[in-house]
Amino acid sequence: MNLLNEMGKKACTAKYHLQNLSTEKKNEVLKNVARGLVSNAQRILHANEKDMENGRKNGMSAGMLDRLCLNFQRIEAMADGLLQVAQLPDCIGEVMETSARPNGLEIVKVRVPMGVIGIIYEARPNVTVDAFGLCFKTSNAVILKGGSDALYSNIEIVAVIREVLEHCQISPDAIQLIEDTNRATTVEFMRLKEYVDLLIPRGSARLIQSVVENSTIPVIETGTGNCHIYVDKDADLCMAAQIVYNAKTQRIGVCNACESLVVHEEVREAFLPALEAVLAEKKVELRGDDRAGEVLTNWIPATEEDYATEYLDYILSIKTVDSLEEAIAHINHNNTMHSDCIVTENMQTAEEFLNQVDSACVYWNASTRFTDGFEFGFGAEIGISTQKLHARGPMGLKELTSYKYKIYGNGQVRK
């Protein structure tokens, strides 16, 4: 508790220092940190080996071990990420709006850093570098709470970054890591409202839920994606099969993967058997309603819970509907406001769907897998917001900023 307060104070001191840095200086520092990570790769790999050993001892799955594992190429990739962030435009200080009032006041709305950002995340140590890069570029101080599985890796990565910052005459408290992996400390961190302006959880639905429950700091929820594809009666069924195949199988463990198919009764018979054949390649399990089952070979009945589940696996739920309205109602009832898609050749139907479905990203004839900061052209991504406050959908650099009003007067008083 006392330690966290201390960290909060240091981050606040750092934030005032960071907000004054020029774009050139920030980019130079990012490049230096990239070089520092590569030239200290051995130290980092050594620490990572300790995490890997613990992981193996604790029976971590092969998939998890792979996410945890660092090698020289992966460290180079993290460094490359920083170089890319250095190339992006700096939005801090940007004038967003100006207005001159009748009383002579001039009001200027300018983009400013958020201040201090807290990030709570799991497993992958590359998030440590990513988060630093995006926060530093936007002149924010960051306090990180990584997963205990990656503790040694994170400690070493943060140590290297802090060393480079000091060498560049930047306050090393621009990045701080909470090393205490106690749950009570994490909860305490979520209540460090006096010092932290924004808290971003990245990880499992359970982690995010815990942050929403406990945090007094404003939170941006990220990541849970129960994404739907609705195949309309006027769909190009060949395109529909390609889109569903891509959104379901191109990468299964990600939030923008398709989890549920909604199909119009009129194309059910023509579409589902064809789709089943395509998805069989990847052994996708189909869980459908009775009408879907009538035209499928291998399937099991879907429960209401299935329709609300983000599988992150080779499983697809299927729901048959009789109308666009029913499709929209089903999706709005079950989705997580992440990404949903309609496949249709009918423009009016498409517009109705795009307007009525309440999600961050609504697609017409394209895979939900495009919900991603890089695919959107932001050049970076800190996560995908599934809430409506502040940021929605992919979050890039601008989403890590706030604004302030500067008001220029010459003695105006209120009447």
Next chain:
Amino acid sequence: MNLLNEMGKKACTAKYHLQNLSTEKKNEVLKNVARGLVSNAQRILHANEKDMENGRKNGMSAGMLDRLCLNFQRIEAMADGLLQVAQLPDCIGEVMETSARPNGLEIVKVRVPMGVIGIIYEARPNVTVDAFGLCFKTSNAVILKGGSDALYSNIEIVAVIREVLEHCQISPDAIQLIEDTNRATTVEFMRLKEYVDLLIPRGSARLIQSVVENSTIPVIETGTGNCHIYVDKDADLCMAAQIVYNAKTQRIGVCNACESLVVHEEVREAFLPALEAVLAEKKVELRGDDRAGEVLTNWIPATEEDYATEYLDYILSIKTVDSLEEAIAHINHNNTMHSDCIVTENMQTAEEFLNQVDSACVYWNASTRFTDGFEFGFGAEIGISTQKLHARGPMGLKELTSYKYKIYGNGQVRK
């Protein structure tokens, strides 16, 4: 609990209905509600008399009774407010950004309603009408939890609004009032995350604190304002006295009133006695540090707590500093990120202050009393945000909206 869930569901159904309304229809409805309030004034005044009676019985202060009291003029003023909102442009549906990606995807960022907004407030029944008008204009459904002191007034106002909505073929659940004044119900409301997209508390610091502590719904904190005016060594002292006088005394019970004066050592002797003479008119109590006291006639010593206090009264704390840096540090330590001002003739000093002070509104040579949606030209105001997420400073109609991405493809899949 069950009742709240029911209300949440109804609000969600209403929100889909509201998002489809044309601007013309919304404006027509607002005008009808305005007429309805005036023509049902007797009913509302009758209910208000019950609240007033209870207030008098419970020993409510004269000031509070005045805030609670309705009369025909006040009802007309509430109706006028709705007519003004009807005149404002409708920002829903506005295209905020578009981009064409190399793969042919077209991404369109459009402004959409927040969905369901919850507002928890105290005392004044005019907030009920205000909140409805702003939420309705932005196609949001609203669930209100007013203060128990105004319960009968609020019930009647909401009943009138719902009757007009029904008459206009609009879902009356566009506005719902929680009539149960139990604290447990209020806390339950703060956790109605499944249905409510945004919660705005309006009222005392204690109310806001309780919402921040308990809510799982994203919150916008409003209202607490420990506003500072810094009189620099290069200030026009005559202008400075006018600005402090205005910001301190023009209206004392508001969040943008000045609570603390910071004065540079070099002008302390020349400025403070002159200011004391001006403020004596309004019998403002001065609480200063020793150096301020040296040149004041009537004063008491200020404690550290004084510097952190929003008095909302005829009291001003005074701090002497030796430099701009010290002034900025003192303000950033004690302010509530609401509104702070510098009085100086030195442009460079002013810019440094405006850049470094971490507040929603930073003023150069003007009264802090201008932090207000109407003074900013927004035409409306739902509150003043003192957080950095989503909205900062005065919140108008746009601050009650979110956005979504519509993505137009022709079969794109991710590689």
